[in-house]
Amino acid sequence: MENGIKIELKAVSKNFKKTKIIKEMDLLVNPGEFLVLLGPSGCGKSTTLRMIAGLESVSAGEVLFDGKNAQKMTSLQKNIAMVFQDYALYPNMTVSQNLEYALKVHKVEVDVRKQRINKILKTLDLIKVANNYPSQLSGGQKQRTALGRGMIKQSRLFLLDEPLSNIDVQLREKARDEIQYIHQQNQQTIIYVTHDQTEAMALGDRIAVMDNGKIQMVATPDEIYNHPRNLFVAKFIGSPQINLIAAKVNNNCLNKGKLQLVNDLKQITAYQFQEEEEIYFGIRPENIQLTAPKKEHVVGIVTQITDYGRYQQIIVEIATDLTLKVISNDTTTQVGDEVGVVFNTDKILLFDTQNGMNLN
Amino acid sequence: MSKSKTLGWHLFLIVICLIAVLPVVFMLSNSFKTLRESYHSILQLIPLHPTLSNYKTLMQEVNLFGLIWNTFFMATLVTFGKIFSSMLAASAFQYYDFRWKKTLYFIFVATIFVPFTTIMIPNYLVIAKLNLLNTVVGVVLPQLCDATGIMLFTKALEKIPASLLEVAAIDGIPRWRIFVNLLIPMLRPNIISIGAMFFINSWNEYVWPTLILKDKNSFTLPLALQNYISSEGGTNFPLAMALSSIMIVVPLVIYILFQRFILNSISSTGLK
Numbered sequence: 070m071e072n073g074i075k076i077e078l079k080a081v082s083k084n085f086k087k088t089k090i091i092k093e094m095d096l097l098v099n100p101g102e103f104l105v106l107l108g109p110s111g112c113g114k115s116t117t118l119r120m121i122a123g124l125e126s127v128s129a130g131e132v133l134f135d136g137k138n139a140q141k142m143t144s145l146q147k148n149i150a151m152v153f154q155d156y157a158l159y160p161n162m163t164v165s166q167n168l169e170y171a172l173k174v175h176k177v178e179v180d181v182r183k184q185r186i187n188k189i190l191k192t193l194d195l196i197k198v199a200n201n202y203p204s205q206l207s208g209g210q211k212q213r214t215a216l217g218r219g220m221i222k223q224s225r226l227f228l229l230d231e232p233l234s235n236i237d238v239q240l241r242e243k244a245r246d247e248i249q250y251i252h253q254q255n256q257q258t259i260i261y262v263t264h265d266q267t268e269a270m271a272l273g274d275r276i277a278v279m280d281n282g283k284i285q286m287v288a289t290p291d292e293i294y295n296h297p298r299n300l301f302v303a304k305f306i307g308s309p310q311i312n313l314i315a316a317k318v319n320n321n322c323l324n325k326g327k328l329q330l331v332n333d334l335k336q337i338t339a340y341q342f343q344e345e346e347e348i349y350f351g352i353r354p355e356n357i358q359l360t361a362p363k364k365e366h367v368v369g370i371v372t373q374i375t376d377y378g379r380y381q382q383i384i385v386e387i388a389t390d391l392t393l394k395v396i397s398n399d400t401t402t403q404v405g406d407e408v409g410v411v412f413n414t415d416k417i418l419l420f421d422t423q424n425g426m427n428l429n
Numbered sequence: 430m431s432k433s434k435t436l437g438w439h440l441f442l443i444v445i446c447l448i449a450v451l452p453v454v455f456m457l458s459n460s461f462k463t464l465r466e467s468y469h470s471i472l473q474l475i476p477l478h479p480t481l482s483n484y485k486t487l488m489q490e491v492n493l494f495g496l497i498w499n500t501f502f503m504a505t506l507v508t509f510g511k512i513f514s515s516m517l518a519a520s521a522f523q524y525y526d527f528r529w530k531k532t533l534y535f536i537f538v539a540t541i542f543v544p545f546t547t548i549m550i551p552n553y554l555v556i557a558k559l560n561l562l563n564t565v566v567g568v569v570l571p572q573l574c575d576a577t578g579i580m581l582f583t584k585a586l587e588k589i590p591a592s593l594l595e596v597a598a599i600d601g602i603p604r605w606r607i608f609v610n611l612l613i614p615m616l617r618p619n620i621i622s623i624g625a626m627f628f629i630n631s632w633n634e635y636v637w638p639t640l641i642l643k644d645k646n647s648f649t650l651p652l653a654l655q656n657y658i659s660s661e662g663g664t665n666f667p668l669a670m671a672l673s674s675i676m677i678v679v680p681l682v683i684y685i686l687f688q689r690f691i692l693n694s695i696s697s698t699g700l701k
Binding site for chain 2: 122123124143144145149150151153154155157159160161170171174175218222
């Protein structure tokens with residue numbers, strides 16, 4: 070098989086009547102890369118994918134496939150495979166026929182066709198249902214057939230539009246493994262749309278987080294999680310959500326009222342703050358430790374504990390208008406306990422209140 | 430609902446059914462009567478002296494198989510033509526974006542409400558100018574397009590998810606292949622039901638063939654029937670009823686075969 074294709078979006082915009090859905094987007098997807106487009110519903114991720122596929126016209130800008138303008142290429146030249154959220158299996162064809170149809174139309178030799186079909190039926194555990202029609206398949210089988218139909222083309226670009234959102238949670242994990250396996254085997258470029266951050270984190274070499282028709286950040290899952298570029302990314306990624314507190318800079322310290330959240334800002338960032346500047350203090354729930362309360366600590370009362378088995382989510386009330394979510398493995402904490410709150414200084418994130426940019 | 434109310438409804442519906450069925454029974458019964466008996470007791474439902482003489486006479490007097498073949502041939506041509514043109518037009522309305530699309534669709538659908546009698550003369554003049562009078566083509570040509578079909582197929586296509594055709598487009602399947610391999614199989618129930626309706630309508634078509642066909646050899650069944658009930662051909666009522674009884678056989682068979690599809694289609698489009 071040929072290697073994956075390089076995809077570039079250059080100042081791509083998409084308007085539906087007068088509404089701008091995509092706003093001058095730039096994006097580079099490297100050959101063989103697994104890129105996830107992640108964002109809340111309505112952010113324009115599916116539209117972006119559809120523009121790359123050529124299913125939507127581009128209002129302005131260019132989509133380039135290996136440097137060539139994709140709008141001028143035929144679907145055969147582009148050599149794309151795509152899996153849709155609703156699977157879009159041909160209802161009048163069996164699983165095997167669904168897999169075979171495009172190859173047959175393009176006159177791929179019978180032997181080659183049979184060989185590829187058998188391989189995919191085996192890989193995706195579809196042998197038993199090879200002669201069933203889509204209406205006779207379970208959700209998972211439909212989804213695997215749709216994946217198989219995309220795989221069989223051995224295309225250089227594989228586009229997946231929320232392919233797992235219609236199947237059970239248990240099956241989803243298995244399907245994720247399959248998709249990862251496909252990518253490792255074929256090394257084709259994959260662009261994968263989802264609103265599920267767990268899926269994005271598990272699958273993507275890089276993740277492009279989108280909101281409101283714009284890419285907010287493109288980076289590896291680790292960077293996205295630990296060094297979010299702005300407030301939106303910080304809030305969108307992570308469950309439970311990041312703790313955010315609006316606080317004021319005061320003499321190299323960060324204070325919320327009388328509480329001191331940071332005692333040495335210079336240790337966290339080289340950013341030059343103005344005195345009395347208001348910024349957001351952010352800390353992820355697992356980066357807070359609860360200890361016995363001491364003088365130098367921020368002190369609070371435990372108001373709620375939710376046991377998830379693997380960990381506990383503890384809500385600590387610091388003041389009437391200030392609560393923190395903490396993830397902890399300590400099972401001795403009780404509701405009503407007074408606790409000292411210690412922030413992991415390395416993991417503190419600071420954001421501009423005006424434009425939401427990360428100030429670390 | 431109370432028992433008496435249910436009973437009332439049932440009685441009402443039974444009466445409606447009887448009213449609907451009576452003409453057919455009346456037709457069948459008189460087809461087995463002699464001319465004399467039919468004059469004397471036309472409303473007698475069970476013939477006193479049942480006879481097959483009318484059917485025998487018909488076999489001798491008219492080229493029955495010729496008539497059935499002519500009617501069948503034209504109805505089939507019209508049905509296939511209408512189905513094909515309606516599907517193509519509906520696909521265009523459903524899948525292509527072009528200027529004035531909605532207006533054009535509205536105009537097409539509006540033609541359903543134009544009575545045939547108002548376009549009969551212009552159609553006749555066109556056919557005459559094209560030198561197609563007294564030909565099968567002359568009968569069939571103006572019937573090849575039909576707004577009802579376009580509307581029904583557009584509604585049917587709306588139910589096919591766009592993603593199916595998008596997958597095909599991405600896979601580089603040519604448009605004619607999409608039409609033949611995907612749309613036609615997916616619309617099979619609609620094609621059968623709409624086709625059956627088209628066929629039955631065309632089978633019963635009377636006014637237009639009367640205008641166009643002059644040669645008795647190319648007459649259809651409704652035209653032949655005219656011979657027995659018009660002042661020109663005399664009024665041999667039992668003979669006319671026998672011919673009518675023969676005439677309903679084919680539509681009835683089609684209806685029985687495809688009843689499931691026809692009823693489904695009517696109830697799902699809201700076309701009653």
